[in-house]
Amino acid sequence: MIALRAKGVEFETTYINLRDKPDWFLKISPHGKVPVLLVDEVPLFESNAIAEYLDETVEPRLHPSDPILKARHRAWTDFVSDFAASLSAVYYAKTKADSEALYETATKRLDRVEYALSVDKSEGLYFGGDKLCLVDAAYAPFFQRFLFADEFLKTHLLDAYPNTKRWALNLMECETVKGSVADVFEKEFQANLIRRETYVSTLIPVA
Numbered sequence: 001m002i003a004l005r006a007k008g009v010e011f012e013t014t015y016i017n018l019r020d021k022p023d024w025f026l027k028i029s030p031h032g033k034v035p036v037l038l039v040d041e042v043p044l045f046e047s048n049a050i051a052e053y054l055d056e057t058v059e060p061r062l063h064p065s066d067p068i069l070k071a072r073h074r075a076w077t078d079f080v081s082d083f084a085a086s087l088s089a090v091y092y093a094k095t096k097a098d099s100e101a102l103y104e105t106a107t108k109r110l111d112r113v114e115y116a117l118s119v120d121k122s123e124g125l126y127f128g129g130d131k132l133c134l135v136d137a138a139y140a141p142f143f144q145r146f147l148f149a150d151e152f153l154k155t156h157l158l159d160a161y162p163n164t165k166r167w168a169l170n171l172m173e174c175e176t177v178k179g180s181v182a183d184v185f186e187k188e189f190q191a192n193l194i195r196r197e198t199y200v201s202t203l204i205p206v207a
Ligand SMILES: N[C@@H](CCC(=O)N[C@@H](CS)C(=O)NCC(=O)O)C(=O)O
Pocket: 018, 032, 033, 034, 035, 045, 046, 047, 048, 081
């Protein structure tokens, strides 16, 4: 969604209930997961594959043109699944103790992101400079979720990683990122945390 918005592509979004996936969706999504991008009736799946397809076909390019830098951006984009899994484990934990026990892995992954920023980030607000790149598009959704949960969990995990924290906060201020989620995002995310009986959901004041 962020890559589509960054490129100014016209697209239509259909949100589905992941707890009750419609048949038409199961037919087009090989793993039953979102996102899926339908291009001329052909379903593309896996965020990175979708982002790469968009980058090859639509201007402006969000990957750097230099092949070495592009390979390094791709490598950091590949790391997002490990990174996201470690942060989501912290806020999906069912007890305070379980959540805190997961800080260590999250810290190791944050350490790698801090390293990525120190060696491969361009000057500017985002990973690729003052314009979003595909590394930004890959990480932003996970920072969005973690920062929402962390308002209540108060892990302070990002405090030890100043470059990561600044990057995450810059992404949260970016209109392309902000507009990439539905208006009900926070409400739905909170409902998901409650349904999963997470520790963090017990800390969120009832509206
Ligand atoms: N590696 C996939 C992961 C996609 C993924 O895990 N999507 C989640 C939502 S963020 C999903 O559809 N979960 C539903 C399910 O697994 O049933 C990608 O990047 O596209």
